[in-house]
Amino acid sequence: MHALIIDDSRTMRTILRRIVTELGYEVTEAGNGQEALDALETGIDVDLCLIDWNMPLMDGYTFVTRVRAEPRWRSMTLMMVTTESEHGQIVRALAAGAHEYVIKPFTPEAIVEKLELLGLAAREVPA
Amino acid sequence: MSTSTAELSMTHVHAVVEEVWTTFLGGGDPLYEIAPPTDRDPAEQGSVWDAAITVTGAWQAAIVICLPDGVADAVTRAMLGFAPEDHLAPEDLIDALGELVNVIGGNIKSLMPGPSKLSLPLVARGPISPSTSLVEACRLDLGWGPHSLRVVVSVPADQDRDQQAEEA
Amino acid sequence: MISEANFSFVADLLRRETAMLCETGKEYLVEARLLPLARAAGDADVDRYVDRLRTDAAERARAVDALTINETSWFRDLAPYQAFTEVMLPHLLQTRAHRRHLDIWSAACSSGQEAYSLCMLLDENLPAGWTATIHATDVSPSMLERVQAGRYSQVEMNRGMPATRLVSYFTRVGNEWEVAAKLRSMVTTKQVNLALPFPPSATYDVVFLRNVLIYFDLDTKRDILRRVNARVARDGFLLLGSTETTLDLDDSWVRETAGRVVIHRPRPDGPHGTAAAAAPRAITTPTTLTATGA
Numbered sequence: 001m002h003a004l005i006i007d008d009s010r011t012m013r014t015i016l017r018r019i020v021t022e023l024g025y026e027v028t029e030a031g032n033g034q035e036a037l038d039a040l041e042t043g044i045d046v047d048l049c050l051i052d053w054n055m056p057l058m059d060g061y062t063f064v065t066r067v068r069a070e071p072r073w074r075s076m077t078l079m080m081v082t083t084e085s086e087h088g089q090i091v092r093a094l095a096a097g098a099h100e101y102v103i104k105p106f107t108p109e110a111i112v113e114k115l116e117l118l119g120l121a122a123r124e125v126p127a
Numbered sequence: 128m129s130t131s132t133a134e135l136s137m138t139h140v141h142a143v144v145e146e147v148w149t150t151f152l153g154g155g156d157p158l159y160e161i162a163p164p165t166d167r168d169p170a171e172q173g174s175v176w177d178a179a180i181t182v183t184g185a186w187q188a189a190i191v192i193c194l195p196d197g198v199a200d201a202v203t204r205a206m207l208g209f210a211p212e213d214h215l216a217p218e219d220l221i222d223a224l225g226e227l228v229n230v231i232g233g234n235i236k237s238l239m240p241g242p243s244k245l246s247l248p249l250v251a252r253g254p255i256s257p258s259t260s261l262v263e264a265c266r267l268d269l270g271w272g273p274h275s276l277r278v279v280v281s282v283p284a285d286q287d288r289d290q291q292a293e294e295a
Numbered sequence: 296m297i298s299e300a301n302f303s304f305v306a307d308l309l310r311r312e313t314a315m316l317c318e319t320g321k322e323y324l325v326e327a328r329l330l331p332l333a334r335a336a337g338d339a340d341v342d343r344y345v346d347r348l349r350t351d352a353a354e355r356a357r358a359v360d361a362l363t364i365n366e367t368s369w370f371r372d373l374a375p376y377q378a379f380t381e382v383m384l385p386h387l388l389q390t391r392a393h394r395r396h397l398d399i400w401s402a403a404c405s406s407g408q409e410a411y412s413l414c415m416l417l418d419e420n421l422p423a424g425w426t427a428t429i430h431a432t433d434v435s436p437s438m439l440e441r442v443q444a445g446r447y448s449q450v451e452m453n454r455g456m457p458a459t460r461l462v463s464y465f466t467r468v469g470n471e472w473e474v475a476a477k478l479r480s481m482v483t484t485k486q487v488n489l490a491l492p493f494p495p496s497a498t499y500d501v502v503f504l505r506n507v508l509i510y511f512d513l514d515t516k517r518d519i520l521r522r523v524n525a526r527v528a529r530d531g532f533l534l535l536g537s538t539e540t541t542l543d544l545d546d547s548w549v550r551e552t553a554g555r556v557v558i559h560r561p562r563p564d565g566p567h568g569t570a571a572a573a574a575p576r577a578i579t580t581p582t583t584l585t586a587t588g589a
Contacts, residue, residue: 083233101458105150110453
């Protein structure tokens with residue numbers, strides 16, 4: 001499994017990397033939407049994108065619309081991880097094609113639980 | 128737009144800061160409200176870091192968080208998962224404090240009617256003063272262990288006047 | 296601050312019970328989490344409270360729970376809720392067609408995430424003309440107030456709430472999210488201490504009694520399960536936490552598996568029947584549920 005973490009904050013990328021690495025993901029990082037598109041264009045096989053909204057050059061919302069317009073990336077799961085927390089913003093992101101939405105700040109469990117909802121993290125079977 | 132619903136509540140701002148703080152730093156020491164400092168002024172505790180972000184659109188504001196060195200250091204280590212012996216570079220502090228003010232700013236923005244847009248954060252060693260056309264709408268002095276920090280929300284003078292007129 | 300010996304006792308306890316690590320340096324955290332429990336138990340400080348933990352199993356369970364930051368998630372563990380919509384609900388829609396109403400008990404409902412998760416599933420899956428009541432009970436009046444208010448913090452909303460349901464069922468109020476009135480109107484609240492005789496109530500079609508038996512000693516667990524049995528419709532369902540079981544506790548239940556979940560149903564030959572507990576059996580289609588393991 002391969003995750004692309006897209007956030008202009010290295011701190012946030014580090015926090016997210018720590019969480020998904022523990023779930024067994026290989027990680028690629030990008031500092032904005034354009035960098036993320038460039039990374040995808042190299043042909044890396046990404047299962048999951050964790051996407052900030054406000055970033056320089058290309059924001060996360062634009063990234064989502066660009067990815068959803070490309071049939072070859074249709075199988076990727078897109079999860080916004082952003083401080084944008086108005087009801088209307090969440091509706092917009094979902095309408096543009098984001099699959100899930102996590103509002104900052106979040107606990108690591110919140111990310112894991114959302115990935116479980118998406119079938120992208122295996123829940124431990126209780127003993 | 129009704130300005131009575133657009134009133135920035137100090138209680139909500141405090142709740143936002145508290146929530147962001149405990150989520151990033153874990154359930155350790157809580158933040159507690161303190162009287163506007165006299166001897167505990169962050170500016171008087173040696174050097175400080177200021178992290179600022181602006182909101183533009185239906186609601187306009189500048190949000191500045193002022194943290195003394197010790198707090199800035201502790202927050203950065205907690206966010207990056209650094210051990211006490213790990214070396215912190217200034218870039219680490221700038222990035223972590225930028226994300227801190229981004230998350231706090233975004234959540235404060237969502238308390239107010241939109242649509243509004245969040246700027247990219249600005250972090251500096253030493254004070255950041257919002258533009259002179261802004262006036263202070265909310266100031267929160269918070270204690271954290273032996274330290275203190277401050278969150279200031281400033282809004283355009285006319286926006287503030289509207290609000291005061293509505294309240295009167 | 297907590298003594299070194301007591302801290303290592305708590306750390307060992309936590310590792311044994313939850314496999315969670317509690318390393319040196321976390322003393323303040325242990326102190327902060329256990330102090331309210333110490334006060335509640337009438338102990339002057341955390342050290343005295345840890346002495347109590349050495350001999351009191353029920354108190355140990357409480358301490359472990361407090362130490363594991365057991366924030367309630369929406370749709371906690373997922374699988375029970377899948378079993379609710381895919382197995383229990385289709386069955387009930389057939390067998391309750393005459394009254395077109397369901398009564399569901401969310402026992403030890405805490406701040407209400409379980410009750411409202413069920414409301415959302417019912418809102419999405421109940422046919423027109425059907426109604427349902429979620430009877431949310433808890434020992435804590437302040438928790439019941441939270442359920443009635445139906446307001447949750449940003450951090451609570453992040454815990455397992457699918458974004459599509461967040462936008463359909465919640466609106467922002469200040470720094471919180473408020474659950475839709477149509478869901479709030481499905482929920483009633485009542486203070487119930489599970490360890491004491493239950494007040495009069497409806498017969499429930501489904502009971503969620505999840506992650507609460509761990510707080511009680513063996514005799515109380517048995518007693519609770521016996522009294523719950525009397526409140527579940529003979530063709531109704533009981534769900535326990537994913538690590539909890541009625542095995543060896545109470546033989547008045549039949550266990551059936553649905554996917555990864557074990558569903559408990561009252562034994563058909565009357566409460567506290569003499570037959571040996573049936574082995575777990577797989578539920579393949581809702582219709583097989585009518586034939587219980589006799």
